[in-house]
Amino acid sequence: MPQVRTEHRIEAQTPAAATILGHPDLRVDCYIRDISKSGMCIGVKEEIASGKIVKVEWGDHFLVGRVQRVSAARTDFLVGLELLYCSKWSEPVATALADEPRIA
Numbered sequence: 001m002p003q004v005r006t007e008h009r010i011e012a013q014t015p016a017a018a019t020i021l022g023h024p025d026l027r028v029d030c031y032i033r034d035i036s037k038s039g040m041c042i043g044v045k046e047e048i049a050s051g052k053i054v055k056v057e058w059g060d061h062f063l064v065g066r067v068q069r070v071s072a073a074r075t076d077f078l079v080g081l082e083l084l085y086c087s088k089w090s091e092p093v094a095t096a097l098a099d100e101p102r103i104a
Helices: 091-098
Strands: 010-020 026-036 039-044 053-058 061-073 076-086
Touching: 010 039, 026 053, 039 053, 039 061, 053 076
Parallel strands: none
Antiparallel strands: 010 026, 010 053, 026 039, 039 076, 053 061, 061 076
């Protein structure tokens, strides 16, 4: 049964860099597809294994997340990251995330 997503997501399409943490670390180009309070979806050219820890950097911000799901999409792979840590969000993102609709 597919997972139902109830969390508000913000579409981004922002260029970023992802570092797959390990021995050795591997840095790849990516783009941020969307973000939510509990994570982020990024697009990459090569598959990243489920369970890997990934640091995504964009502008003055970064997110560290655990790979929860990976799916092929045209020429990219979409990688869903569960939030482990995030630097301070920019004000517009923080405000938009704070305004998400509440589910009773």
